[in-house]
Amino acid sequence: MSGMNEIRRQIPGVVDALLGTYDRHGGTSHNLSGRPLPDRQVVAAILDDLLEVLYPGYYGPREMTEDNVRYYVGERVDRLAFRLRRELYRALHHRCVKPGGDCVTCHAGADRIVVTFLGKLAELRRVLAKDVRAGFEGDPAATGLDEIIFCYPGLYAITVYRIAHIIHSAGGPIIPRMMTELAHSRTGVDIHPGASIGESFFIDHGTGVVIGETTLIGERVRLYQGVTLGALSLSATETETLRGHKRHPTIEDEVVIYANATILGGDTIIGKGAVIGGNVWITKSIAAGTRVTL
Amino acid sequence: MSGMNEIRRQIPGVVDALLGTYDRHGGTSHNLSGRPLPDRQVVAAILDDLLEVLYPGYYGPREMTEDNVRYYVGERVDRLAFRLRRELYRALHHRCVKPGGDCVTCHAGADRIVVTFLGKLAELRRVLAKDVRAGFEGDPAATGLDEIIFCYPGLYAITVYRIAHIIHSAGGPIIPRMMTELAHSRTGVDIHPGASIGESFFIDHGTGVVIGETTLIGERVRLYQGVTLGALSLSATETETLRGHKRHPTIEDEVVIYANATILGGDTIIGKGAVIGGNVWITKSIAAGTRVTL
Amino acid sequence: MSGMNEIRRQIPGVVDALLGTYDRHGGTSHNLSGRPLPDRQVVAAILDDLLEVLYPGYYGPREMTEDNVRYYVGERVDRLAFRLRRELYRALHHRCVKPGGDCVTCHAGADRIVVTFLGKLAELRRVLAKDVRAGFEGDPAATGLDEIIFCYPGLYAITVYRIAHIIHSAGGPIIPRMMTELAHSRTGVDIHPGASIGESFFIDHGTGVVIGETTLIGERVRLYQGVTLGALSLSATETETLRGHKRHPTIEDEVVIYANATILGGDTIIGKGAVIGGNVWITKSIAAGTRVTL
Amino acid sequence: MSGMNEIRRQIPGVVDALLGTYDRHGGTSHNLSGRPLPDRQVVAAILDDLLEVLYPGYYGPREMTEDNVRYYVGERVDRLAFRLRRELYRALHHRCVKPGGDCVTCHAGADRIVVTFLGKLAELRRVLAKDVRAGFEGDPAATGLDEIIFCYPGLYAITVYRIAHIIHSAGGPIIPRMMTELAHSRTGVDIHPGASIGESFFIDHGTGVVIGETTLIGERVRLYQGVTLGALSLSATETETLRGHKRHPTIEDEVVIYANATILGGDTIIGKGAVIGGNVWITKSIAAGTRVTL
Amino acid sequence: MSGMNEIRRQIPGVVDALLGTYDRHGGTSHNLSGRPLPDRQVVAAILDDLLEVLYPGYYGPREMTEDNVRYYVGERVDRLAFRLRRELYRALHHRCVKPGGDCVTCHAGADRIVVTFLGKLAELRRVLAKDVRAGFEGDPAATGLDEIIFCYPGLYAITVYRIAHIIHSAGGPIIPRMMTELAHSRTGVDIHPGASIGESFFIDHGTGVVIGETTLIGERVRLYQGVTLGALSLSATETETLRGHKRHPTIEDEVVIYANATILGGDTIIGKGAVIGGNVWITKSIAAGTRVTL
């Protein structure tokens, strides 16, 4: 270990050099405000609780019956509400301009979002049941609805997106992105929480799917791995101009988009029932019912 | 925390609304049968034990010698057999039509699959050694066989597929898919346990690879990232008709398929020694020895 | 459990069969040398400590101020130096030809690499700050620099690559690859630690990106998901010949490469400011300023 | 590590020598029956759940209100019932004479005990509330009833004893002893689950208290640290004769026994309201109301 | 598992019965106020951090040198201050009479106690060093000062008492008792945080030692296992009268008290340099220099 003692003698110099790069005023990659960001592990735990509540008997404690389901669901909802409230406060307060510690405005904002979110859980269950069914109908390899819920990464990504979208729509910052990035990391499916996606949606295999912030997707749409619904190329100056504008395509009802197809642009509309073949590259609108292949 | 107490007052209503969506009869996204599904974490632990047994000294306790390897291998095999037996019982009994608790038929089925599986482990070692060698011969960036085993996600995905394929072939439900989805999540490589893959197989980089349920792959085949071996597009009614039929291509010996190529259809055959270039889209058979590029 | 006892009776035979495949001399997929490889979990912990030090207040203990940042940074640097030293020793000694136990040469080598690495941390901070800014300027969906650091998998992959590249350049084996594979698993972005990448680099969405070992990338380059910077196809005999030669392209300053584009070959140069459209397949050089689309 | 390899060469011999001492027939200190004993950690977890249910808001999730208490209590009762059932089966089956695996008789026995136990939980709450009050009234250092529940090891030991006593009385083997030994380890108070103890019982400081299997204790009794309620000395042959007979004293209502007093013998009766001073040694009965000091 | 489903059907009734015992108004053994008590695990973690700071190199990260000790100590002090502040708030607010949530008074109180406590840490180091030396001088079995710090439960109990006493003296409720009960559970030594103990104090073996709330102990005092410094017996009515009065003995400088001796009463004074033999029972004052034996 004498080598380690040699190394230790260097460490104070290394630390001083690092501290020299933590410039309090205007620095970009350090946060010395004393205002913590939401905790990644807690946000992941909130998602775990939500999955137990949304698919009881599939996630979490395995043996669920009519006799015990009420207790488990109640316990999880209480726990996730408590945690979501605290993390939303952190997310809101991180960018809050008011000086000082405990912020009444941010607390009130967090409370409001939690109440809104909880009020939509039962409806979310209804929507997800249709996504499950769409998954089963879209894949001949599926042996049952239970396999879709239990094994399909596409359904996992859609579920997390729908959760994140509710919080995003209610005005909760950062946390929706943390949630969809967790799903992205696990499934390779990257859906921006700002996207709008209709019922009975299905993504098969999933890896490499990207759905941009201002995408609009209708009902009964089906995607495969590697599909991009993205923005057209843009110069550095355009980036600023485009913040907040529609930059991603509109996909109407009953469209199917096969593997690795790319559809770009805020004015691009894929008409109802169109079928986009694999590896196709589209930057213009496609009429309803059209079949596009390489 | 008074805000939290306000929120708590809403929770009983939220719970009641959720419970209202758990319809015992015919519901699709809840499992109140009291029959648990296999435990995800235990299935992951079974895979970890298998990796230690299949690549001793690379996974798990690091210092392995001829003197201690017998004990470690024996301990892991015993542990994984015990766990696999219980999870297989859950998988079989989850869909078993018999009423009531402990099911003799499902226990016997689980035991039979475990015995079959254990009996194939030594042969699996032999096959995997050839995959390792294929990996080294296929990548000039590899600095040794040990790097293939220790760092290549492609080999990890192939190993998990070969494990899952044995259990799938022995009639074990759900668990093979759980295993390949674990590998999919970790590597971005999605191989259905039903696919049939010959010896000396290699996938480089891996992310975005999809190999469908009825794919047949010969010996000494090499794939790169983003390759899809999939089914042709199909309508909702076709889905049902196609369950169980061959829908994915046949890849003969010594074929190489470069990044992001897509090969679709149950009748599509890529002949021996053919080379498929990157981004190529194929829905028809290709003769042996052909080189196809964009 | 009587079934389990039946199974147990098979296990000694299974173990003997497995042991029969662990051939001491010349075996390829077992390591019975008693020389352990680096520990995956410790390498992951080293990365976690580095992220806390490189982005204080974003990773790790949340509430960071000017008053406590010195202690946290110092504690992490000390811890990671200790761990990195031990894992580097394992990596070096694993392939060391000297017989016997403790190896003075490998210890000295590990110490030297740790000192070199620590000496570059402050400069790394400066470079990463430019990557963060490039990310913000490249994505209109980003709501602030903090979101880039906290939520963008592309930045995570670049950060891990830059860490791994320093260790790789200092002569540390195996561990750089373990690090980039950890990032690959989490983000779908596979950057070889040997690649050379200039400042202000940005990858959006990330999944499916592959950057090969001998790639050269200039400054202010931007990539999207699914981009491959790879080698041309090669026969088995060519593999050996090519080890150590430049096989991957050169990307000059200010190039943008859109989703799923593939650029191959060691002689391929994408000239300054060129724009490569999505799904494009390139095996020849492209002149500066050119715009290539499908 | 070459030293370790030397040591490793000895290990097979060590293992063989150990195995030589595991004599299947008649051995005393190994259990190779394949019938597991209850799991210590699970029994500890059952106690943790029971403490949350018996003292809601003091143990476990801290913030408890009328709105969420039902869910938490229901979830814990369900969980502990499931676990207790399995551990009771193991305890019963460990000594069951029937050959083979799953034993219907032992399962039925475990189920019966669980149902009996659950049926007594509400009554147990009532009894414990009186123990809490006795603790507060007996110690001028206590600042409130909450401190008794939250900080007093004596109450913890009494609570665990009362739980164990119910299971013991219902015919559950081994587990009651595991429970009281857990409390013994944590508090130094060793109460045999077979002892019978009346209401409003209090032990202050606790360490070193021993209450034997056939002790009878009335109501409103108070003990201090180091008190033994034990058996008289006995020869080896007497041990066998005495199994199952009353060997420990009877303590009538309202007795107080001070620190390190020892009271021995199955015929010894400490009459109502007697006060036994510290360090006193008693092997004969004491009349009601008497004050005995050194 | 059908047995479990039978049991599950009983659970709603069990839960209702339990809830019936949670009487909101005036109940004694449930806390449905929504105001949490301090978290036991966090209080234990605070003690762990304190031990690392008070005995650097003996507790916690093992390799400590002059080069890294500042960082470790700083990180631990920052962490424990943060945690202590939150737990003290909970302890204060639990009994606060003000309605509603966040309480400015309790926050200010917690902050004040933390600042006071931190300000006394360096002085505490000085006092503990004298306790360590007293331990070494008192036990011929000790092989060095390091063994006293590393292995002697008596020193651990004294250290925790001295920490708890500072917080108690600064007005922190509940937490000091939680701390000394943690030490009591681990060592069998029960020192009330309110006791006053001079420098160079030593307890050998420890188990069964009880030191009451109003005990006064001088300098260079030595105790052995089983020693009680307690209150005289008292009736139930006396309990209330005595709260807050001196009920435990005064031990002057340089007294030695051997195993299992008991000294009782608030007016009992053991004079300077007295030696109290094992098993002795004392309720009257003893003159300085006296030797009392059985």
Added chain:
Amino acid sequence: MSGMNEIRRQIPGVVDALLGTYDRHGGTSHNLSGRPLPDRQVVAAILDDLLEVLYPGYYGPREMTEDNVRYYVGERVDRLAFRLRRELYRALHHRCVKPGGDCVTCHAGADRIVVTFLGKLAELRRVLAKDVRAGFEGDPAATGLDEIIFCYPGLYAITVYRIAHIIHSAGGPIIPRMMTELAHSRTGVDIHPGASIGESFFIDHGTGVVIGETTLIGERVRLYQGVTLGALSLSATETETLRGHKRHPTIEDEVVIYANATILGGDTIIGKGAVIGGNVWITKSIAAGTRVTL
């Protein structure tokens, strides 16, 4: 959190004050040598592995049969040998006078002790089996030999003592004391590893038992809770003189010592077959066969 920021501003001062007390030269309660002490958690893990090996089927993985016991025992022996070797090195090197890092002498010493220790494990099994039987014969409350092994803290303490005694006799420092203090903490039984204890030894209830360093105990001896086998009182100057001399009593074969009895002095001999009653205080020898009571 603004309060926390206030507190944070104090912390640098607190840290500086603490650092001021870490005097490198001659300090007594800090270890800044960079030479770590043995790791408490690892020593505890070594004991856990030993208990699994010494009582297979009672500790650790529950289902043990003749078919799998070899693997489990081999895996545990290998693991504990590796760990014990490293911790013994730390214990030896901590007090080693040689400067610098890796110390060949201390490594050789650790290796030698490990080999000696492993060589005595099978004999230890034989001795412990007699302790188990002595426990059963001594307690009419015991329902079987299995209950003695599984539930009796006395047997646990004796087992840990016998392990520690072997290491102590082989010259291993510090670790034997760490082991017996772990058992002390868990059971309240404090046996110094230097004591010499014959076969068929039994301690019932245990809490408060102290057996000093130079105690000699014959065969078939039985102790109860609170028994002290200790040294006579001694002055500070005597302490130094007595280091290494016999200071604790000799207990001959077949002696029984009841609860809370105290026997002191290195010349005190309790003759064969004597019975010492509870609470008795002895400082002189007792003839064989005598019965001593209060």
